[in-house]
Amino acid sequence: xxxxxxxxxxxxADRTGPPMYLLQLLRDLDRSGLRITIVLLRGGELLAxxxxxxxxxxxxxxxxxxxxxxGRLAEEPARLRARRAQLADLRDVDLAIVNTAWSIHALPWLxxxxxxxxxxxxxxxxxxxxxxxxxxxxxxxxxxRFVAGCGAVAGMLADDLGVPAERIDLIPYGVAQDGSDPVPxxxxxxxxxxxxxxxxxxxxxxxxxxxxxxxxxxxTARRRRPDVPWAFRWIGATEDDPRLADARTDRAxxxxxxxxxxxxxxxxxxTALAAGDAFVLTSRQDAFPLxxxxxxxxxxxxLCFASGGIGALVEPDGGRLVPxxxxxxxxxxxxxxxxxxxxxxxxxxxxxxxxxxHHDAADHARAFDRAVLGGLRGDRPAGAPA
Amino acid sequence: xxxxxxxxxxxxxxxxxxxxxxxxxxxxPPAGAPWPDVVVWDERDEDGRWDGxxxxxxxxxxxxxxxxxxLGALELRVHLWRRRAAPIVLVGRVALESAPWxxxxxxxxxxxxxxxxxxxxxxxLTIPPAAAGGPHEVLTTELDLLRTGLLRDEPRHRWAPxxxxxxxxxxxxxxxxxxxxxxxxxxxxLVGRALAARQDELRALGARxxxxxxxxxxxxxxxADDLRRAGVDDLIVVEPDPDPEQALRSQFxxxxxxxxxxRPGAWTAEETTWWTAFRxxxxxIGFGPPPPPDLDLDGRADLAPFGDVAAVGAAIxxxxxxxxxxxxxxxxxxxxxxxxxxxxxx
Numbered sequence: 267x268x269x270x271x272x273x274x275x276x277x278x279a280d281r282t283g284p285p286m287y288l289l290q291l292l293r294d295l296d297r298s299g300l301r302i303t304i305v306l307l308r309g310g311e312l313l314a315x316x317x318x319x320x321x322x323x324x325x326x327x328x329x330x331x332x333x334x335x336x337g338r339l340a341e342e343p344a345r346l347r348a349r350r351a352q353l354a355d356l357r358d359v360d361l362a363i364v365n366t367a368w369s370i371h372a373l374p375w376l377x378x379x380x381x382x383x384x385x386x387x388x389x390x391x392x393x394x395x396x397x398x399x400x401x402x403x404x405x406x407x408x409x410x411r412f413v414a415g416c417g418a419v420a421g422m423l424a425d426d427l428g429v430p431a432e433r434i435d436l437i438p439y440g441v442a443q444d445g446s447d448p449v450p451x452x453x454x455x456x457x458x459x460x461x462x463x464x465x466x467x468x469x470x471x472x473x474x475x476x477x478x479x480x481x482x483x484x485x486t487a488r489r490r491r492p493d494v495p496w497a498f499r500w501i502g503a504t505e506d507d508p509r510l511a512d513a514r515t516d517r518a519x520x521x522x523x524x525x526x527x528x529x530x531x532x533x534x535x536x537t538a539l540a541a542g543d544a545f546v547l548t549s550r551q552d553a554f555p556l557x558x559x560x561x562x563x564x565x566x567x568x569l570c571f572a573s574g575g576i577g578a579l580v581e582p583d584g585g586r587l588v589p590x591x592x593x594x595x596x597x598x599x600x601x602x603x604x605x606x607x608x609x610x611x612x613x614x615x616x617x618x619x620x621x622x623x624h625h626d627a628a629d630h631a632r633a634f635d636r637a638v639l640g641g642l643r644g645d646r647p648a649g650a651p652a
Numbered sequence: 653x654x655x656x657x658x659x660x661x662x663x664x665x666x667x668x669x670x671x672x673x674x675x676x677x678x679x680x681p682p683a684g685a686p687w688p689d690v691v692v693w694d695e696r697d698e699d700g701r702w703d704g705x706x707x708x709x710x711x712x713x714x715x716x717x718x719x720x721x722x723l724g725a726l727e728l729r730v731h732l733w734r735r736r737a738a739p740i741v742l743v744g745r746v747a748l749e750s751a752p753w754x755x756x757x758x759x760x761x762x763x764x765x766x767x768x769x770x771x772x773x774x775x776x777l778t779i780p781p782a783a784a785g786g787p788h789e790v791l792t793t794e795l796d797l798l799r800t801g802l803l804r805d806e807p808r809h810r811w812a813p814x815x816x817x818x819x820x821x822x823x824x825x826x827x828x829x830x831x832x833x834x835x836x837x838x839x840x841x842l843v844g845r846a847l848a849a850r851q852d853e854l855r856a857l858g859a860r861x862x863x864x865x866x867x868x869x870x871x872x873x874x875x876a877d878d879l880r881r882a883g884v885d886d887l888i889v890v891e892p893d894p895d896p897e898q899a900l901r902s903q904f905x906x907x908x909x910x911x912x913x914x915r916p917g918a919w920t921a922e923e924t925t926w927w928t929a930f931r932x933x934x935x936x937i938g939f940g941p942p943p944p945p946d947l948d949l950d951g952r953a954d955l956a957p958f959g960d961v962a963a964v965g966a967a968i969x970x971x972x973x974x975x976x977x978x979x980x981x982x983x984x985x986x987x988x989x990x991x992x993x994x995x996x997x998x
């Protein structure tokens with residue numbers, strides 16, 4: 267028997283949601299009887315972890331023809347040849363899994379089309395139809411099946427992109443769980459005092475995640491309740507990150523340098539989150555950030571805009587959803603949690619119980635196996651053509 | 653009860669743009685009101701501005717004057733004698749030449765210089781004393797003229813930024829204006845969040861933000877996405893204008909408010925904003941600095957700490973909900989009433 271060959275197309279190996287999802291999925295999946303190759307557009311700090319689980323090839327990002335300098339454009343044909351050469355032996359792909367819509371760019375670089383294509387879509391409109399050009403979007407929509415980790419993405423695929431519902435598998439996201447409560451890190455690691463009311467976010471600091479609104483939220487909270495020893499910390503960015511330019515500008519204008527700090531990403535996210543009092547997500551649009559699940563498992567109440575897909579985890583009772591971009595209502599929730607510690611604890615507890623019940627990575631992997639890999643093992647006799 | 657004499661406007665025949673507009677507004681009565689008398693002092697009326705206007709005595713038009721100036725002078729003297737108790741508003745430099753004819757005039761006389769008179773003032777224009785038929789009061793209503801300081805030493809001078817010759821036409825729907833490139837530096841994100849905070853009330857009031865933008869500028873895609881996501885993209889209308897600063901002057905008429913929500917480096921036109929806002933009755937709303945104290949413009953601003961979009965949203969609602977916004981006297985009658993009080997006090 268020749269092992270069925272599964273190629274996973276991913277955009278990166280950095281410590282952000284989709285790569286961490288992939289790492290966790292591969293850890294939890296039963297990989298026996300499968301040959302798995304990961305093709306990444308770029309590397310990152312999770313590369314070594316992924317290499318422990320599968321062969322990994324990093325081939326480089328496609329050129330942005332609208333924004334690239336002429337020199338970069340001129341180099342693209344050679345880069346394309348190099349990418350294809352790097353993947354030339356992948357001729358026997360039984361299944362290609364696209365992890366994030368952007369990764370579809372790697373599909374044409376395979377020497378022959380895969381026998382079957384499954385796309386795991388983590389984004390809402392901003393990461394799919396708004397981001398992909400027409401050929402890439404068409405290639406994505408040609409997938410045999412789609413996996414959505416939350417109802418918002420499933421709805422977007424069906425309602426906005428016209429994907430038939432029977433081609434969509436809704437498999438709730440999960441993160442690794444062992445049933446225990448995390449031990450909080452010392453708050454000094456988050457540059458916060460013990461008596462502070464510590465509001466945490468955890469995300470890459472790009473515009474969609476809205477660190478600028480996080481800064482404004484902090485300033486609004488301080489303006490409304492100057493008596494509260496607020497501390498707002500964003501986990502996942504260093505202070506000098508260029509993506510924080512807008513946030514830094516406004517932080518200076520708001521004189522909020524002590525109030526808001528950015529701290530680097532951490533592999534022990536849940537224990538870091540456990541040191542906080544509340545979790546906030548100021549994303550302009552976010553399908554289902556796994557950091558929110560981590561925060562729920564850390565026992566924090568969740569506070570998000572209703573423009574994302576996290577609502578099913580938050581409500582009822584696990585926190586608050588507010589209309590975008592209503593920071594005043596966010597502050598209402600934070601003030602209420604500050605003034606009512608038992609209420610805050612209860613909300614955090616409700617979120618934790620929901621996360622434990624519905625968002626276990628092992629459950630997700632089992633469902634994924636059934637929906638995506640089911641029947642693949644043993645279906646292909648040795649020597650059969652790809 | 654004594655009937656108040658009708659005011660008399662004295663001005664030149666050939667008027668530049670600013671003075672001409674001011675005179676036309678002063679000389680055009682509100683609907684149903686009588687036409688004020690106008691004496692057009694010599695010079696050629698190339699624009700035909702006064703042709704057929706009732707109650708107008710154009711000095712050069714008196715045919716007898718051409719043949720015998722004394723008869724023309726006599727006719728003018730009679731004309732003025734009949735109006736000897738009327739308050740007189742002298743508009744522009746040329747009107748001051750009427751002073752010798754007004755020595756025996758018993759009413760109040762107010763001179764309104766405009767920026768068109770700047771050159772003459774710089775050249776040392778003499779403002780005749782009141783005893784010699786000159787004005788009792790010199791009233792500046794233009795910021796640009798005030799800023800020259802040319803009338804600084806004139807004891808009869810008064811800065812009257814709130815005076816308007818005519819009420820502005822109200823726009824079809826309540827408007828708050830913003831200007832400059834509609835981008836983040838200019839604060840489009842903050843304006844959007846302010847609108848979002850009070851969008852139900854603003855829609856009920858039929859209000860909107862009109863954003864006067866330089867040609868070629870548009871709301872960046874990512875900011876437009878935010879406005880759509882917040883459900884307020886319909887509340888901001890961007891209108892390209894080749895000269896936003898001039899637009900402040902010509903398009904602010906009737907606006908309920910002016911938004912100054914920019915970040916450092918934003919296009920502000922600070923003084924023009926303040927003066928135009930005050931004069932048009934608009935509130936200045938946003939995060940800008942307070943008005944320069946020497947402009948004496950108070951009570952026309954709702955300024956919040958940077959980023960307080962809730963306060964900005966509330967200020968927008970309050971501004972568009974105002975029914976009577978003009979801060980000073982409007983029209984000729986209000987002007988002469990105010991002038992007579994000043995002269996009496998003086």
